[in-house]
Structures are given as structure tokens and as C-alpha cells.
Amino acid sequence: MLLYILKRVFQGFITVWFIATATFFAMHNVPGDPLTNDRAMTETTRANLEAKYGLDEPVSTQYLIFLRNLARGDFGISFVQENREVNDIIREHFPVSAILGVLSVVFAATGGVLFGALTALYRNRLPDYLIMFLVILGISVPSFVVAALSQLSLVSLNTLLGFTVLPVAGWGTVMHMLMPALVLGLSTMAYLTRLMRSSMLEVTSSDYVRTAKSKGVPPTRIFTRHQLRNAILPVVTVLGPAIAAITTGGFVVELVFAIPGLGRYFVEAVQQLDYTVIMGTTVFYGAFLVFMVILVDVVYGFVDPRVSLDA
């Protein structure tokens, strides 16, 4: 058990190293010079920055400097916003993205499990058709359209009722988070609903459900004790990748709803070609995702007694 976790964490670190390497060489390939931008830079600043990142040294040395700084947890200083450390930027903006992501995963998971179970219960009846139609919409309409339309309908709703039901954009209170989180989690919710539905249908035709029925277990008890608990397992497995998709997919929602998250910051940094911020954010996100997946795998070992966590 412990050995398994240690092994996974070790593999995780190697993966993060790989991500860092890929990031470094991708950024190294960017045409131009990181110190050339619109801002006038004094000779001293320039020399200091060149020395810090070894920009006058060969690539191999730069790479080693990059790795050494990374190992110390130092992502460097923003090239565009002077005197602002990348660590500070991440510390300030990542919690926003993380809260948004967690909330959307909660929405997606509860909605997916609930609707999936409902469709399986009412298979080929009205609720099933209705929910599956919405699921198909959720899968095929692009997120930016959903985001824009939901914002628009919020505006209409607020004007119609004459008071602010939910704020249209911005960040700060729980009310600000609800709509963006729902929009962000929508496609995952649709995906999980489909998964939950087929998994429920599979469980329904299983031997143990038939046995439970034949010995007279009440249907609600079969549903909660046998069907739901077994059908939910595949959903838990895909939660790791789903968290990954949701946290890195937040750009659009953050842009549309004016949320000061890391995703929006990343897009801005790319537009301004802010080398250190781009590299720091990418490596940070990569590491976050890697360890998120490990965490979900370990949790899965506790949830499903059939999975053994031995190395």
C-alpha cells in the first residue's frame, strides 16, 4: 500500500521533470529573444536577467539553470510585470481557478451520477429521452457559446426580476462562482451522465441484482445498496482525467465571466510572451494534474475493495 503510493509519487516526479523539459525546449524554440519587448530595459536589468537565466550560455547550461531553479521552487520573475515573482502570481490566481474547478467537478459529478441513474431507471421513457437530449446538447455545443448564452440569460433574468439573482460577471462571493462553475462542468456532466447510464444498465442486468430481487429485497434498497454503489465505480475512475480537463479548460469561462484565474492569466502571458510566467504556469499545472490523478487512483483503492493497491 505505502510502497504503491511511494512508487506512484516517484513516477509522478519523473513525469513532472518530463513536462518541465518539454516546456523548456518548446519555449526555447520560440522565435525572438525573451528580453526584447516593448518596455525599455536598463542595461543593468538586462545584464542581471541574462546572468540569472544564463541567456548568454549554451542551451545545456540554460536547461540546467532552469532545472536548478525549479528544484528550489523558484519559477523566476515576470518579464512583463517587473518585480513580480511567478510564484506570487500563481499563489494569487491559482486558488481562484482551483475553487472554480472543484466546484465544477462537484457539479459535474453529482449531476452526472444523478441524471445517469435517472435515465437508467426511466429507460426509454420521457425522463430518459429528455435528459439524453440535454446531454447530447451539452456534448455538442461549444463551451464558449454556452458561457455567452448563460451570461446573456442571467442578464435577462436579473433585468426581468428587477434584482440580482446571480451576478453576471466578476469574482468574490459564492454567488459569483455558481454560474461559471456550472458552465465549466457542463460538458463533463454530460459525459459522466452517459457513462453512469451505461454502467447502471450493465449493473441492472447483473446476477447479484437478480438474486437480490428474487430474495425479495425492496427495490429502493436494491437501487441504493447494489445498483448505485456498483455503477458509481467507473465514474470515480474517470474523475482524475475529468479534473484535469476541467482545471485546464477554464480559459474560456474565466475570459467570459471576467474571473481572475490562472487560466486567463496564462492566456495573457502568452499574448505578451512573458517567458517565465508561461513556463512556470505550465510546469505548475502539469505537476498539479499529475498528482491529482495519483490522488484519485489512491482514493479509488479505498472506494473499490476489488482494487488492491499493492505494487
Added chain:
Amino acid sequence: MNEISASSFEPLSGQQQSQVIARPSLSYWQDAWNRLQTNKRALVSLYIVIGLLLFTLVGPLIWPVDPAMQDIDQISQPPGADRTAIIVPDYEPWFGTPGRPDSGLQLAEKATSQAVRLQWEILDGASGHRVYRNLFPIGPELSYGIPIAEFLNNDTLYFEDRLDLQPGRFYYVVVALDGRGLITDRYQSIPVDIERVTTLVEASERGLIENADSMEIGDEVALALHPLGTDYLGRDLLARLMAGARVSLFIGIGAPFLFVLFGVVYGSFAGFMGGRVDQFMMRFADFVVALPFLLFMILFKIAFGIGPGESGVFPMMVAMVVLLWPATARLVRGQILQIREQGFISAAQLLGASTPYLIMRHMIPNTLGVVLVTVTFAIPSAIFTEAFLSFIGMGVAPPTPSWGSMSNEGIKTMLTTPHELFFPALFISATVLAFNLLGDGLRDALDARMRSAE
């Protein structure tokens, strides 16, 4: 003993058909095709996909309008908009019409898309005026926006607006300025309906009338037809959707095809080699999977560095291929490992089949079904990725149209001209939906196990 002569035998004519109880033999693909045909949703999706391909490939032949051409008479026009223009005399400068009875803000002449001529009397206590133009009626409690004219004395009490005039209803506001040139709360507003006009010279320059002599002032001419309307630069939306379809579907179909192909080669090699090589190759695939996809798509985009005049389609495809092959590779490797242990492979080996023969004849055909389903499901996600990246401005560079970049442009004017967002979004949704349902159908049709399990 009787002699049996050859003449007492006669050959049977042909092959006598005795009773046969057997279904006609069906190949795997025939069977799958039959099953797909019974799936109505998948079949409809297949027709939609074929329709989209026709739209992309044949469409520009039927509707040969240049997607980059601007029709400056019709900007942001929705489909089915009135597209008549009345011929008026050539423009002549105007400096107010003297001797008109002053009765507040009023039009000096009928408002046309050539010029809107306003006149007003001095507002109470005003020592200057500002003129605003808005799409919605606006009072002093709201902001007026950017003024289109400002007069810091009361000498000029007329204004001629010639700036980017579009047919439709606009609201002109004149606001009084105080002695220091600041706006006060005294204002006057009128709604103005602008009529589209053109001059003889303009109309014949744009090819709207064939013979300038046969037309007179006051006649109506029909402007160019735009079945789906125009965008904010006056470009034909239908032509742009066709050109955008070429880009979106090229990326959406080309990239999945390439990375699935690479995944198949990589995965089957790893699966066939087995042992150390397999382990090493699959560990590398695990690393690539761990890269945060969208971040690296953006990273690759700037790493390639799109020069001026380049569309960025090629870098996007390369980035997708580099990042997305491992899923297919894993899948194919698993399949190959499974097939390798099957009886028919041993049988073929016993019969002396060579390794290339085994791979070509048994391994690859048996994975083809799974691969086909993978490609079908990879297409909608590739189209989404393109649209998503173009939407946040990290994808296909303008002016190259793609459905994503068109949505990006359309969303800015969503409230006033929703059709500019609606059509590209509709095309994205329809394509993604069609490929998803087709993928579902193909999976059910190709996978024998899925037949009973819904």
C-alpha cells in the same frame, strides 16, 4: 458378371442444388454495415457528415463568392434583410439650412446612409453642444458613449453625420455643455430611421446596375445577395462558412487521421515487440499523456511562431499529432497483445505464415474496427479544440476563417447581430453531434459485445 460399360454412366449436369440451411456468409464489414443501417441516428449522422463534406468541397463551386470580399453597403446584415437602395444625387457639402423654424432637435432632411443632417436650437443655458449617436434610447442617467461631435460655442447649431452609416434606427442626442465645456443634464433626443441610398456612380462601380443611363434618381436598385447575411466587415457569411469549413474540417479530420495513424504504428510495434521495448515505449507514451493538453497546444503555437500572412493551420495540426497519439497507441497495443494470444494466430503460424503476413493479414484488420471508432470520436474533439483555441485567439490567425475564429468575431456583436455567432456555432455543433452519434453507431456496429448492451 455383367460388363459395366462407360456408356451406362452419365455425368450430372452442373451442381445439383440440394437443400441448404445456411445464412449467406457475411464478412465482418458487411455485417457491421448492416447493423449500422438499422441504427437510424447513426445513419442520419452519416448523411449529415456527407452533406458537410459536400458543403465544403462542392459548395464553393455553387456559391463562388470570395469570402474575403467586403460589401460595404451591407455590413452586419442578418439573412433576409432588406437589400434595396434608392439612388440619390451625388453628395454635396451642407452647412445648415438657414431660415428653418427652430423647434428643438430635428432632421434637416430625410436621413439616408449618405448623410444624417441635424439641426437644433440652443438648449437652455447651453454654451456649447455635444452630439451622440446610439443604438438604444439613452437618457442622462446612463452614459452616452463617445461623442461624434462637440461644439464649444453656440455658433454652430447643425451637424452632418457621415460616419459609417447603416440603415436602421439610431438615436441621436444633443447634450448642452456648460461654460467650461462639461456636460450638463439638459439634453434632447430623437430617433432617426436611416434609409439606405446609393449614387449612380457608386452603383455602377460595384456592378449593381448594368447601364447607368437607364437609371434615374429615385429608382431602386437591389444590392448583392447574401443568403446567410454578412459579418461585421461586410463579408458574405455563407462564403466564409464554406471557407471556414475547409479549415475546420481539414484540422478536424486531418489531425485525427495523422495521430491515429502514428498511434497505430507505434502501438502495434510496441505490442508486437513486447518485453523491454514495449515497456520503454509505453512509459514514454505515459509521459506524453501527462502533458497538460491545452496549455501545450498554446505553447506549441507560440513555439512554432506564426509569421505574418500565415494561418497557423499547420502548426496546430503538428501540435495535435504530437500530443494526442498516445491514447490510440495504448489502445492498439492492448488489442495486438490480445490478438497475439488467439488461436487463429497460432494456427496461421503452424501453417507457416511469416511475421509480415501475420501483421498485415491478421493483426491490423482485427484492430481496424477499434481504430475506426477512435478516429470518429477523435474528430469532434479535434474540431472542438480548434474552435476553442481560435476562440481565445490562440488558434487560426485572422483573416483565415475557421468556425472557431468566426464565433470569436461573432460573440462580440452577439446582442445586436446574433446571426454572426449563430451560424458558425450551429455548424460546429452539428458537426460535433454528427460525428459523435456516428461514432456511437460505429462502435455498436463494429463491437459484437455492444450489440446486447444497448
